[in-house]
Amino acid sequence: MVRKELSPIDVYRFLPKTNCGQCGEQNCLAFATKVVTSEARLEKCAPLLTKEHERARRQLEKMLRPAVKEVVVGVGLHAVKIGGKFVMYRHEFTYTNPTAIAIDVTDEMPEGELVDRLKKVEGFNFEFIGHPLKLDMIAVRSITNEPEKFQATAKKVVENTNLPIILCSFNPQVIKAGLAVAAKSKPLLYAATKDNWKEMAELALRHRCPLGVFAPNDLKLLRSLAETVLEYGIEDLVLDPGTFSAEGLAGTLSNFTTIRRSACKSGDEFFGFPLMGVPMIAWTQKNGVHEDVARWKEAYLAALLIVRFADIIVMHNINGWALLPLVILRQNIYTDPRKPMAVQAGLKAFGKPDDNSPVMFTTNFALTYYTVASDLESAKINAYLIVVDTGGIAVDSSVAGRRLTAEKVANALKASGIENMVKHRRLIIPGKAARLALEIEELSGWQVLVGPKDSSGIPKLLQEKWLTQA
């Protein structure tokens, strides 16, 4: 059964049904409801873990297994989980485990450059409405094909970073040399191919590492390889059907889609593993063009792969301008679509406002609200903010879609009770709602001051216009 079609009753049937409350829920049915939506994990039900309920637990685990297996790379705090997808489309449920972004280093890099690059990757961070957006892994590539060189590089990587590692070479001797220094950090071994699968599988088995399987543009071969190494005893795989740019783009996306579709819609057990994409390909065909062009191409290849099912991507560029849109895209695709995009409407106070403090409004679209709120907070502004219910739509779209009208604003002003809290009658409105200014004045009797189109301009507006006109 596909996970999203499970009902709480399906799960409830196998629970101990004692309503003992150890899971923190009122009763077994409440727990079942949370398990189905992934809000609670089975392990929370202690009685289920006992011998008596072993069969039921096995059954439940089977029922709840995601269509794409969850694979862990690395150990401890920095380990990354990839895959674990229940559905093909995010609107069907929600996507788990955001695409891990790996940055490459090579065994030809001078030590200084290598260490510097590792630092930059670790230090990459963008705070986006309360979420740190980071890079996740290091892909160590063997360019020289020499085991000693690769080992030395892998050693330096392990010594200088806690980020999980992908050991990349098609030569089992090279991978073996890398494992001699990096096995403890449980790297992903990349990759088994039609030529080396036996040695690679042997290494993965011996060191209990996840194994990448690579068959460029040959799904039949990829599936055969997956089946073969699974029979060999490997449990955790990552599949790479090959990433092609330019003329191969359509085929690349089609391969990724076909694999994920087979896993989610047909329950294909050999394709039910995380997928790896390599946007870095864009750099191998650069033929003397400017580096920014390669960065740009790599970025858009990565964007397509993030949307279309890649669980890991390997990239070369570490420039912020090209990575920022990607980490935000990843954040967007992996948000929970079941969560409402609205915050509660009503009056909010920032800092310590008094009866002279500015009054402004915004919409209850969560992102708009958090952006305005963080701008007010970081500028340490004392103000009242009235959050108008637009059904969770941003200012410009809600003006266009008539979800934000002068009437609504006037009503929200009245309902907020702000008239008893400030002495003035001046309302700052978002620049993108400028067209409502006159009508708001008419309906509410308040004087309107049109604010900036972006809330980052609020401090400046207050400085230039609020004080001088007060």
Add this chain to the structure above:
Amino acid sequence: MKTKPAKLVEADFAPPAPTYPTKIVEVKLGATKNEGGTRGKSIVIGGETVPAFYGFGGPAPHPPVIALDVFDMKVSLPRAVKMHVKEVLEDPAAWAKLAVEKFEADLVTIHLVSTDPLIKDTSPKEAVKTIEQVAQAVKVPLIIGGCGDPKKDMDVFEAIAEAFAGERFLISSITRDMDVERCGRFIKRFGHVALSFTPMNMNLARDLNRRLYEFLPREDIVMDLTTAALGYGLDYAFSNMERARLAALAGDLELAHPMSSGTTNAWAAREAWMEMAPEWEPRELRGPLWELTTALALLLTGVDLFMMMHPAAVKALKDVIEQMAHGQPDEVDKIANWVCAKI
């Protein structure tokens, strides 16, 4: 213990080739002389029978197309965009020419911002004049963009529809709070196409389309389900469009229309245009990539018509669309050894 296989286990794999009951309606934009207009060529969008870029069912019958924005008066633009159009900011005809000749726009959208009662309140007559100049300057199909005031837009749209009868302009846009009957009638009578716009809600989209069906054939309706910027609601826009297209292909006729995206909205994200700490600069590159990334996510949901602004984003999206029209990769060798590539 299992016995380890000694040689490759040959697994079989037949790629799935599901069929869908519904075809997205084909809509023709623009009309040539033979077709009753004056455009150099007309463009057909829609016609898909499978989800976008799934590989089976072959490439889409009509690849997605791109319209560039032109404004009928000087407006504030992000710096990264302005630098490419600064010579033509006050000349919509020259701007349109630049968009078509230099930036290779398939269509041009003229946003009649000046007609806004709160801006210049220019008359429908003047709007007709502006369109006249643009229609002379370029031969691509045109999209007529309103100012956002429902009453005024109806007057302006009607005047333009009549003055350019038979041109199959895309009227952008018809919203739920307009007099849908009046709009439907003049669009039908004068031979144009309606862009049915709704705020990110499939039920509202169905509802507006249903109201339009009373006056317009399905072949005269394109829909805009609202585009939000990367980082600022793109997740909702993306899933709304993906769901709508899948529902349409599965038989929901009221959603089986080509989709248009106001991708220019990407610039509403402050990270697209704002100066940031040095590690995120230059914004001249970050900005267009923001618009492109927004476009690419929506391309994958099946958008047929993109309305965009930055020439570099347009160029890259065109490249991607062209590349997507190719079949399977044939140069497996080229990437087979990516691990060893020297960069």
